[in-house]
Amino acid sequence: MSHPNPQPTTVAPDQPIAGESVGHEATKAPGQESLAPQQTRIMGRASYFLAWFGGCVSIGTFAMGSSVVGTLNLIQATVAIAIGCFVIGIALALNGAAGYKYGIPFMVQARGAFGFAGTRLPGLVRAVPAIVWYGFQSWIGAGALNMVSATLFGFDNLIFYFITFQFLQIGLSVMGFQGIKWLENIGSAFILASLVYMFYATVQRYGDELSASLLTMEGSWGMPFWGATMLFLGIYSTMMLNVSDYAREHKKGTGPGLLTTIYAMSILPCTLFMGLIGFMVSEATGTADPIQVFANAVDNTPLLMTTLLFIAFAQVTTNVLNNVVPPTYVLMDVFKMKFQVATVLVGLLAFATFPWKLVQPDSAAGLQLFVQTYSAFLGPIFAVLVVDYFLIRRRTLDLDKLYDENGPYKGVNYAALIATAVGIVAALSFSAVSWYASLIPAGLTYYLLMKHWAPCQRFRN
Secondary structure (H helix, E strand, C coil), X not given: CCCCCCCCCCCCCCCCCCCCCCCCCCCCCCCCCCCCCCCCCCECHHHHHHHHHHHCCCCHHHHHHHHCXXXXXXXXXXXXXXXXXXXXXXXXXXXXXXXXXHCCCHHXXXXXXXXXXXXXXXXXXXXXXXXXXXXXXXXXXXHHHHHHHHHHCCCCCHHHHHHHHHHHHHHHHCCHHHHHHHHHHHHHHHHHHHHHHHHHHHHHHHCCCCCCHHHHCCCCCCHHHHHHHHHHHHCCHHHHHCCHHHHCCECCCCCHHHXXXXXXXXHHHHHHHHHHHHHXXXXXXXXXXXXXXXXXXXXXXXXXXXXXXXXXXXXXXXXXXHHXXXXXXXXXXXXXXXXXXXXXXXXXXXXXXXXXXXXXXXHHHHHHHHHHHHHHHHHHHHHHHHHHHHHHCCCCCCHHHHCCCCCCCCCCCHHHHHHHHHHHHHHHHCHHHHHHHHHHHHHHHHHHHHHHCHHHHHHHC
């Protein structure tokens, strides 16, 4: 097997740098993605900001806002959301540094810490939940479209909309980051306008019912408050692992501080609006599901239609960025698939998650257990990757070795697996702040093993 050369002018024949041309300004055709070091970067600062803005709309943020009612007052909830988004920004900038500097995707970045075979662990931790959420969110989006159709046109066929909606997303996904760039850039305006209108309508509709305790209740600035910050950052904790998949598309020239600001400020608006909408609706109605409240507001058809279209569109922008790219790159790495083939397969696998079963009330406990289980891996793997890049490798990577299956990174780096296990134990021991709690134990264990345990020495090269 040949491997891409880290020098900017040469790559192996089977790993071409997407869109590289000689004598002309480099371009990248839709769907022309590879695992090779990225040379052609298509997202400037504005496009990158809007991509994260549109791609990080999680319907679960409504529920996160609802969950802190009675624990935090309005000011505390707002500050908790802001801190959560700021922590996300720092985490994304840290773990995306390798991808941004060297143009490598997450699965290549992870080889230095986990080894070629060991990357199956972080790959599975990122890919499997993504495929499950891909199917789950597609079903939700299709349900929203079906309700719009039934309300406005009298056509009610959820299965039709689900299949159509899924193939639409597959079609958008095969265009790669060229398609993602334009989808997110255009979609961001609709998402922002919808959220502003939903927030305004919520205040207008439920303003009289909102308790004064939203502002006057004492609340808590202690562990419940910090637990709330983790709730809001936890929504995006999967993306903290594979952020290099996106950072490699951002044009060079942006410093770490500005990158952190781009990440934090792109995620903050949607998270703040959705979290506070969920917080206020739950306080006013006692219903923890704002979507259900909106859907029942039949006397306010514009709000209902706006909300349903927002839900549907948000599933598309979130899926193509968050839930398609990670498993696609995993399939490309493990099975040597082409990008477009892997993308179509990921879309078909989403059907196999049987999302119509996942939305059933009796599936809620199992889904929650699934989320808790894979979430315990996220902090430890993040810590291992960051420590490996900044402390072990001191921000200097040998790309030849990262692409050499028979080189020093061959096999499994057990230091990374042991450190991940230590972090998982810490995460499960302090479940309220599991992501925070896992970072130091996992990172410190990995650092000490890499420095002092003989079997790990070849992975330091």
